[in-house]
Amino acid sequence: MSSMTDVRAPAPGRLAPSRRRAPIATLTWMLARPSADSVSTLMLPGIAFAITTALLLTVAGGGVMFWNWPDELNAATYQVLSGLALALLVIPLASLSGAAARLSARRRDDRLATLRLLGATPGNVVAITVLESVMVAAAGALVGVVLYLAAAPLVGLIPFGGAAIGAASIILNPLAILGVIAGIVLLAAVSAVVGLRKVVISPLGVRLKQSAPRMSWLRGLIGGVVVVIAVVVLQSFGVLPDYTAVAVAIAATFAVGVAVLNLVGPWLIWVFARMQVGRARTAARLIAARTTLEAPKVAWRQVSGLAMTSFVAVVGGTGVSFLIEEGGPANELALYVDVRTGIIITLVASFLMVACSVGVNQASAVLDRRDLYVGLDRVGMPREVQEQARARAILVPLCWVSLGSAALGGLLVFPLAGYALIVAPTSLLVIALAFVAGIALVALSLVATRPVVTSVLRSPERAQ
Amino acid sequence: MRRPTDVVARYVDEAGSMNSSASTPLLSASRVSMTYPGTRALDGVDLAIYPGESVAIMGPSGSGKTTLLHALAGIITPTSGEVVVHTPHGAIAVNALAESERSRLRREEFGFVFQQGLLIPELTVVENVALPLLLAGRTRATAEAHAVEWLGRLGLGGLERRRIGELSGGQAQRVAIARAQVTGARVIFADEPTGALDSVTSTETMTALLEAATEDGRALVVVTHDDQVAARCSRVVRLRDGRLDVQAATTVSGASA
Numbered sequence: 196m197s198s199m200t201d202v203r204a205p206a207p208g209r210l211a212p213s214r215r216r217a218p219i220a221t222l223t224w225m226l227a228r229p230s231a232d233s234v235s236t237l238m239l240p241g242i243a244f245a246i247t248t249a250l251l252l253t254v255a256g257g258g259v260m261f262w263n264w265p266d267e268l269n270a271a272t273y274q275v276l277s278g279l280a281l282a283l284l285v286i287p288l289a290s291l292s293g294a295a296a297r298l299s300a301r302r303r304d305d306r307l308a309t310l311r312l313l314g315a316t317p318g319n320v321v322a323i324t325v326l327e328s329v330m331v332a333a334a335g336a337l338v339g340v341v342l343y344l345a346a347a348p349l350v351g352l353i354p355f356g357g358a359a360i361g362a363a364s365i366i367l368n369p370l371a372i373l374g375v376i377a378g379i380v381l382l383a384a385v386s387a388v389v390g391l392r393k394v395v396i397s398p399l400g401v402r403l404k405q406s407a408p409r410m411s412w413l414r415g416l417i418g419g420v421v422v423v424i425a426v427v428v429l430q431s432f433g434v435l436p437d438y439t440a441v442a443v444a445i446a447a448t449f450a451v452g453v454a455v456l457n458l459v460g461p462w463l464i465w466v467f468a469r470m471q472v473g474r475a476r477t478a479a480r481l482i483a484a485r486t487t488l489e490a491p492k493v494a495w496r497q498v499s500g501l502a503m504t505s506f507v508a509v510v511g512g513t514g515v516s517f518l519i520e521e522g523g524p525a526n527e528l529a530l531y532v533d534v535r536t537g538i539i540i541t542l543v544a545s546f547l548m549v550a551c552s553v554g555v556n557q558a559s560a561v562l563d564r565r566d567l568y569v570g571l572d573r574v575g576m577p578r579e580v581q582e583q584a585r586a587r588a589i590l591v592p593l594c595w596v597s598l599g600s601a602a603l604g605g606l607l608v609f610p611l612a613g614y615a616l617i618v619a620p621t622s623l624l625v626i627a628l629a630f631v632a633g634i635a636l637v638a639l640s641l642v643a644t645r646p647v648v649t650s651v652l653r654s655p656e657r658a659q
Numbered sequence: 660m661r662r663p664t665d666v667v668a669r670y671v672d673e674a675g676s677m678n679s680s681a682s683t684p685l686l687s688a689s690r691v692s693m694t695y696p697g698t699r700a701l702d703g704v705d706l707a708i709y710p711g712e713s714v715a716i717m718g719p720s721g722s723g724k725t726t727l728l729h730a731l732a733g734i735i736t737p738t739s740g741e742v743v744v745h746t747p748h749g750a751i752a753v754n755a756l757a758e759s760e761r762s763r764l765r766r767e768e769f770g771f772v773f774q775q776g777l778l779i780p781e782l783t784v785v786e787n788v789a790l791p792l793l794l795a796g797r798t799r800a801t802a803e804a805h806a807v808e809w810l811g812r813l814g815l816g817g818l819e820r821r822r823i824g825e826l827s828g829g830q831a832q833r834v835a836i837a838r839a840q841v842t843g844a845r846v847i848f849a850d851e852p853t854g855a856l857d858s859v860t861s862t863e864t865m866t867a868l869l870e871a872a873t874e875d876g877r878a879l880v881v882v883t884h885d886d887q888v889a890a891r892c893s894r895v896v897r898l899r900d901g902r903l904d905v906q907a908a909t910t911v912s913g914a915s916a
């Protein structure tokens with residue numbers, strides 16, 4: 196906008212009205228070409244799509260590997276377990292790809308408004324938006340494929356079935372890779388259109404809700420009742436007649452667990468955040484707690500992928516550690532060791548995805564609220580306080596959710612967990628380390644978004 | 660914070676002031692210039708702000724008003740020239756300060772009101788106003804009690820627990836004024852504080868700003884397009900293409916000596 200006030204050149208003569216339609220490709224290039232802030236506007240969504248693609252391909256590659264698992268190595272069991280791991284990874288992966296798409300769709304709101312002022316038709320605006328999103332997503336996805344291929348040798352070092360799986364085993368065939376790229380690009384296009392509708396409705400990037408969301412205590416009550424029922428059911432596992440019944444019980448517990456968590460999670464976050472608001476002694480703590488309280492569902496969605504994984508990691512990890520310690524036939528022992536590997540990988544992968552979506556979400560949140568960041572900087576709010584508030588708003592719910600779910604898991608298998616801690620301390624230590632590493636990973640992704648704040652503060656939108 | 664004592668503290672206020680020119684200004688700028696690539700936003704501006712006065716900065720769009728305000732407040736570092744803040748502890752050359760020190764100077768010595776309040780939407784009214792005190796290390800209870808007092812003074816009693824989204828534009832602007840005042844800042848900077856308000860609300864907001872900001876030897880510097888707003892200030896300076904328009908200042912300002 197400000198560029199319009201800077202025009203110093205003499206007024207040009209009248210142009211004859213053009214009958215040609217606006218050249219979409221030219222306009223798109225004019226909007227998208229590299230400029231001073233292209234890092235925040237084009238690179239970030241590109242990177243987000245690249246990471247999403249790489250993780251998606253790796254996870255899919257792992258899934259396919261277990262599909263082709265040799266029968267003599269207990270294929271059915273591996274397939275069921277890897278299916279479970281994939282199910283656990285779907286939530287964080289979906290929220291990561293959603294975050295990437297949102298970031299890509301959101302960041303050009305003001306330029307679109309300018310375009311409309313300049314007389315572009317709504318059709319032009321839609322075409323430009325979709326075209327640009329698609330190009331960024333396609334470029335990101337291609338980089339993602341390269342990342343995936345480059346990381347494959349490293350992922351290939353992971354041992355399953357008694358030996359390293361090897362890079363080749365997780366490489367998908369080219370057609371599947373193309374399919375994934377097409378899916379990512381389609382997702383970007385759809386999000387761009389959806390995001391555009393929102394821009395039309397509300398041109399203001401920052402949401403200013405009239406009233407703070409409230410959460411009913413009924414969520415807590417229902418959650419509590421279901422947990423009690425689950426405990427009772429789990430206690431009766433021992434008397435279940437056969438394997439199929441156990442499998443059904445596990446699947447049912449899993450489904451109910453996900454449903455209950457999504458009901459109770461946001462409520463718990465809301466309750467904790469309210470307590471934090473009351474107790475906050477410093478500016479950073481107050482802002483962080485209020486940010487969480489403002490949108491408990493958003494805070495939950497961002498870290499919810501960890502809830503189920505953490506829970507399963509503790510319950511499953513305890514069980515497996517115990518079984519490994521018990522000893523047994525070599526082939527069974529190998530299976531248990533693999534299950535433990537799988538649990539740790541699933542846990543770390545979940546954290547990795549949450550870390551990526553936290554990074555992407557934070558980058559777009561900072562860009563969305565650049566006016567506020569600049570304003571607070573101008574009135575003298577220390578940069579460190581802004582960073583602390585941002586970090587706490589993410590890390591506090593993250594710790595509540597992951598460690599809370601882990602604790603709940605530990606509680607459910609309490610006698611076993613206590614025993615496993617004594618007989619198999621190293622196994623549990625490895626799982627605990629995976630938690631620490633995961634939380635550190637998320638903290639690291641927050642640090643990675645600091646340059647976005649720096650660039651926003653360094654080149655603020657020009658004042659009127 | 661560095662507090663250099665060797666900085667010359669006397670500058671002559673060209674446009675004149677109601678206050679005695681012999682008294683020490685709160686803030687003085689000498690030969691301040693600011694060049695952006697392709698634009699000379701400020702060109703050798705001299706200006707001093709004295710205790711108890713309210714200075715309106717006027718001028719056409721793009722004449723450098725905001726740039727001058729930002730240079731005076733230590734938000735930007737001018738390309739050349741000097742800005743000196745006179746605190747009870749001595750004079751501070753703003754340009755010589757590191758970024759974090761300037762941030763601290765703005766937090767401790769100045770208050771700001773922008774066209775949009777730039778209040779934190781998640782916080783309540785009282786929390787927004789208490790924020791500068793929390794940053795200054797006060798306890799939450801002290802900070803909020805003090806904030807409540809200021810809100811009462813500005814006619815916002817009863818709105819303490821509201822959210823920013825529930826306020827009208829004029830109310831939000833008064834919250835911003837309370838936030839700017841709460842630490843006892845000695846200079847309040849306002850950049851078109853009434854720019855987004857209707858004329859009645861604008862008058863109320865200006866009254867609040869003028870009353871609170873200039874008592875106890877404090878001062879107000881306000882950028883405005885509004886002649887009525889300017890008429891209520893004790894002094895008007897005009898900018899044109901980044902230069903002080905001295906002639907206009909002396910003829911237009913009704914309050915100058």
Ligand SMILES: Nc1ncnc2c1ncn2[C@@H]1O[C@H](COP(=O)(O)OP(=O)(O)O)[C@@H](O)[C@H]1O
Nearest residue numbers: 657658659695698700720721722723724725726
């Ligand atoms: N960050 C910046 N980069 C480049 N030019 C700028 C910047 N900020 C202001 N300017 C230019 O400096 C001049 C004065 O701007 P400003 O102080 O904002 O004017 P005013 O507030 O009087 O409207 C204008 O020509 C403007 O375009």
Ligand SMILES: [Mg+2]
Nearest residue numbers: 658659724725
């Ligand atoms: Mg301005």
